Amino acid sequence: MKPDPAQSCRGHLPSTMTHTSPESYLVWALVTSVLFTFLVYHMWSFDRFQCLRWNTGPTPGTFKRVMTYCYLLSVPLIMTYAIGFTVIKYRRGLMEFEGAIMPTPYIFWPENERRAIFPLMLTFAVAWSLEMITHLEELCFWLFLVNSCPQNWFQSRYFRAWIVGSCVAIIYMPMLTIWSRSDPLKCEAWTFLGGSLGSLTLTLSFSPVLWSFPTFLAGLKEEGVDIATIIRLTKFHELNTIRIVFRYVFVVPLVILGADGVRPHKHINESMLWTDFLTMIAAFGCCISSALTLVIFFPRSVETEIAAKEAARERRRSRSIASIAPDSARFSDYSNGKDMVPPSAKPYNFLASEDGHGVASPNPAHTGWTYDTSQELQMQQLPPLRPNRSVKPSTRRDLENENTYSSGVHPMVHNFTSPIQLYDGGKAPTMLEFTQH
Template sequence: MSHTSPATYLVWSIISCILLAFLVFHMWSFDRFKCLRWNNGSSGAFKRVMTYSYLLSVPLIMTYALGFTVIKYQQGFIPFEGQIIPMPQAMWPESARRAAFPLMLAFTVGWSMEMITHLEELCFWLFLVNAGSVQQDWFRSWYFRTWILGSIVAVTYMPLLTILTRGDPLKCEAYTFLGGSLGSMSLTLWFTPILWAFPAFLSSLKSEGVDTATIVRLTKFHELNMIRIVFRFVFVVPFVILGADGVRVHSHINESMLWTDFLTMIAAFGCCISSALTLVIFFPRSVEGEIAPKTPRASVSDSALLVRRAAATPRLADKRPLQLPARGQHLRPADRARVQGGVGWVRSGKVDTEVDALPRMPIAPMRPNRRRGADVEMGGIEGRSQTSLGRQPSGKLNPMVHNFTSPIDLYGN
C-alpha cells in the first residue's frame, strides 16, 4: 500500500471507524459491556481469550489506517516521469519513516488476532458438524488442540515476518501482505466445505428432534457465515495479488495507482464487513431476551394498579358471599358488578373471606405421554420447547448442539 494514494488510507480509516462504532453499539446493546469484564462470572479463560483477541484487532487496524492517512496526506504527491504519484516512502522525512514500522507492526498483530478468530470458528464448526455423542467435550478434542497450535503459529510468524523484513519498507509490506493473506486464504478455503455440509447437518437436526429455536439459531449463523465467507475472499484476494506482485523483481500491479487503489479499497470493505459479521456471530443479540426482563416488572405494576383501584372501590354494605355460578351458567348481574368493582366475598368453610377478584392467568393444558412407533413422546405442559418436554434426542448428536448459542460461549469455560 506504499504505492497507493492518500484516499485509499482515508477509505480504510472511515470504514474502520464505522466498524469500531458498530462494535461499541453492539456490545452495549448485548449486555452493557458486561462481557468485557475480566472477572465476569459467566466467562472462562477460553471466552476471555476469544473476546479480547477479536476486540483487540479492530482498534489495531484502525490505528494503522489512521496513522498512514495522516502521513500520506502530509507527504502528498510528486511528479515522476510525466506522472503524479504519491511520495515514495524512501523520500519521507525521518519522523514519518520511524512511524511507519510501528504502524505496520500494529496492523500485523491485528491481522494475526483476526486469524486466531477465524481459526477458532473453523475448528469449532468442524467439531460441531462431525462430533457425535461419544465426543462431547470441545476442550478435550483435537479440534481445540489444533486451534491452540495454529494460534501460536499465527501470533508468531506474522509479527516475525514484519520484523525480519523491516530493513526494506517495500519488501516488508509485500511479505507481510503475502504471508497474512495466504494464511487467511487457507482458513477461508477450509471453511467452504463446512458451508456445503451444513444444510445436511440441519436436516439431521430436524430428524433427531432438536427444538425449533436451536435450528433457527443455527440456520441464521449458517446464512451469516455464507455472507461472511464471501467478504473474506474480498478481503484476502486483493492482498494476495498485491503481495505476490510486490515480492517479484519487476512489479506491474503495484506500479499502477489505479489497481493498487482499487484492490486496497475493495479489501477494506471485505475486512470490515466480515469483522462486523464475526461480531454478530460471537455475540448474538436476542431482542426477545432483552425485552423479556422488562415484561414481569410491567405485569407486577399493572397488578398493583388493579389492587389499588379495587381498594379504592366502595365496599358493599352487605357481606353476602359471592355466589359462584355452576358449570355452564353465568354470574348474576349483582355478582358481576361486585367482581368488576375488584372485590368479592367467597365462603371458605364457615368463614367469609374477602378476596380481590383480579383476573387469573389461564393454566396451560397438560399433554399425556403418547407412543409413536418405537419411540415414546413425553407429555408435559403445552407451549414448552420440544427439547425439554418433547421427543428426546436419540443420542447421535453432540449434546452441545441442543444448548448452542455462540461459537465462543461453550459451557461457560
Template sequence: MSHTSPATYLVWSVLSSLLGAFLLFHLWKFDRFKCLKWNNGPYSGAFKRLMTYTYLTSVPCIMAYSIGFAVIKYKEGLILLPEYGIIPKPWQLWSQSHKNAIFPLYLLFAIAWAFEMVTHLEELCFWLFLVNAGSVQQDWFRSLYFKTWVVGSLVAVTYMPLVTIFTRSDPIKCEAFTFLAGGLGSLSLTLWFLPILWSFPSFLRGLKSNCVDMRTIVRLTTFHELNCLRVVFRLIFVLPFLVLAVDGIRPHQHVNDSMFWTELLTSLAALGCVISSAITLVIFFPRSVEGEVQSRHATREKSLSRVSRQSRHVRRDSDLTDRDSCTSPSSQKRPPSAMYTNSDVHSPLREYPPRDSDHLLKSPGLDVPMPSPNPVFSPNRRVASGIVIQGSVVPSSPSNLTERALHAHDQRTSNVHPFVHNFTSPIGEYIHYVHEMLSLVLMYVNVDLMDGAQQTRWYVKRHYGARAV
C-alpha cells in the same frame, strides 16, 4: 504503501472507525461491557478470555494502522515527477519521524491479522467438531480439533510478526510479504470453511429428524447464514491483498503501477475486512433482542410499581391522619386484623390464611394437605443487565411442564451431541452447556420420564425431607 494515494488510507480509516463504533455499541447493548471484565461470572474461563481479548485487540490495531498511515500520507502529500507526473511522495522523501513510524504501524497490522487468523481457525475447528461430534459425549477441550487450534494459533501469532520483522529494511518488500503471508493463511482458512457450509444444510435436516429444539435450529440456521456472508467478505478482503502482494514481489509490477487498480483493490480489501469483522462480532457476542425488551419492560414495570406504592402509602397516611383528627376519644379503635382484609380497598393483601377449599387439596393416604398444582410461584429473576424481575403467583400450565420435560427427554435420547442442543456462541457454548445441564439435573428431581411419557409427581415437603405422592 508509498504508491497508494492518501484517499485509500482515508477509506481504511473511516471504515475501521465505524467498526470500532459498532464494536462499542454492540458490546454495550450485549451486556453493558461486562464481557470485557476478567472475571465475568463464575464460568469465565481462560479460553473465553483468550478469544475475547484477541479479537477485541485486533480492531484497535487495525484502526491505529489505518489512521496512522492516513495522517502520514496527507502530511507528506503529492509530488510532481517529470517522468511520472503527479504521484504520492515516495517513502524515501518522507521526514525521518514518518519513516520511523512505518515499521511499528506494519507490525500492528501483522499482529491484528494474526489475531484474526486465530479467531477464524477457532471457528473452523469448532464447527468441524460440532458437525462431526455425533452423539458421543466428547469434550471440546480434549478433542483433536482443539489441539489443532492451539498449534495453528501459535504458528499464526509467530510467523506473521516475524515476516514483518525480517523484511523491515525495505518498506515496499515488507508490505508485500506481510500481505502475502496473511493472505495465504486467511485464504486457506476460508477455503476450509466451504465444505462446512456445503454440508451444514444436511446437518440441520439431521437435527430436525432427531427432534432438536426449534429455537436451537433457528440459532444454528442464523449462524449458518452469517457464516456464508462472512466467507464472501473474507474472500473480498483476502484476494485483493494477494493480488497486490504477488505483483509486489515480482521484478516487474503491473498491477501496482496502475493507480486505478491499486486504489480499487485496497478499498475492496478494507470493505471486506470491516464487514467480516463485524459479522464475527455478532457471532461471538449474539444479542438477545427478546431478553432486552423483557429487561426494559421489567424496568418500566418496576418503576411504575414503585411510584404506585408510594402514592398508595401517601393516600393511606393522609386517610389515617384525617381519621385520627375526626375520631372522638370514645370511639373504638379499629382492630389490627380488620386493616388487612379484602374489604379494605387500599390494602393489596388478601385474607390469610386462605381456606383449604381454595388452595389446598387432601392427598390420598396422607393427613397432610397437598398444595394444588394450580397456583405456581414464579421467583425473582435477575437478568443479564442486572435488572431484577419481580416474582408473582401465576396459574400453572401443564403444557409448559410438558414442553420442558419433552425437551429434556429429547436431549437425553437424541443422537446429537449435547453441545448442539445448547448452542449459543462458538466461545460461550461450553459455558451455556454446563449451565443447561445443571438446570436439567434439577428438573429431573421433580419430573420422571418413563418410556417417552411424562409422569409428574407432586412432592410434599416436611421437616425430615420430601415424600413422593
C-alpha cells in the same frame, strides 16, 4: 555523501506503499471507524460491556475471555494502522515523478514519519494474527459441531489444533514484519502476503463446512431436533456464508498485492488504478466480515431485550408506587387526627386459644377470618428433608456422556448460541440477567 532520494528511485517505481494513494487509506480509516463504532454500540446493547470483564457470568471461562479479547483488540488495532497511514499520506500529498503524478514515496518523508512505518506495520501484523486466531477457532469449532464428536470441546483434537494454530499465527505474523523491517516496501509486501495466505488457507478450509452444513441440518430434522434449534443454526449458517464471501473479498486482493510486491518486477503495484481498487475492496471485505463475526460471537436477542426493558420499567413503577402509597396513607391519617400508622399496617393481635395454640385476630377493619398457627407448628416439627447420598456423584465427563443422545447429535447443538459461549453450556448472557439487579 548522502544519496539523493530522487536518484535512488529513478528507473523504477516503488511498490505498494508508494502507489497506495491517500484516498485508499482514507477509505480504510472510514470503514474501520464505522466498524469500531458499530462494535461499541453492539457491545453496549448486548450486555452493557459486561462481557469485557474477566469474571463476568455465572461460570466465566478463560477460553471465552481469550476469544473475546482477541477479536475486540483486532478492530482498534486495524483502525490505528489505517488512521496512522492516512494522516501521513495526506501530509505528504502527491508529487511529480518522471512525468507522472504519484503519492510521495516514503524516501521523501521526514525522519519521524519514516520511523512510524514499522510500528504501524507491526500493529497491522498483530491485528491480523488475532484475526486469524478468531477464524481458526470458528473453523475448528464448526468442524467439531458438524462431526458431532462425543467428547467435550476442550478435550477434542479440534481444540488442540486451535491451540497449535493460534501459537503459530501469533508468532509468525509479527516475526515476518520484524524480519523485513529494513526495507519498508518489502516489509509491507511480505506482511500482506504472509497474512493473506494464512487467511486464505483458513477461508478455503471453511468452505467445505458451509457445503456440508445443509446436510447436517437435514440430519438434525430427521433426528427430531426442535424447530427453534434448527432456525437458530440456519441463521448462523447464512451469516457464515455471507461472511466467508467477504473474507474472500478481503484476502484475495491482498494476496495479489503482496505476491506482486515481493517480485523483482512489479506489474499490479505500478498501476495506481489497480492498487487503489484492490486496496479499497479489501477494506470493505475486512470490515464487513469482521462485523458479521461480531454478530455471530455476540448474538443479540431483540425479544429478550424488549422483555428486559419492560421488566425494568415495571420494577421502577412498582418501587415508585410502594414509596408513594405509604406516605399518602400516613399523611391522610395524620390530617384526620388519627394514628400515623394505617390500620392495614398494624400487626395482628395474637391471642391464646383454649388448646394453647396461638390464634391471630386481624385488625377490626378486616373481620371474618382467623389464622391458626397450629398447622405451621406441625410443619415445623416434621423431620427435615435429607438428600439421598447413596448414589455416587457423577463426574463431569459422566454427565456429558449421559447427556449425549444415542442418535449421535452432540448436546451442544440443542443449546448452541455462539461459537465462544462454550464454557457456559452454550447459553449466551442476556440483557435480562443484567437489568434484574
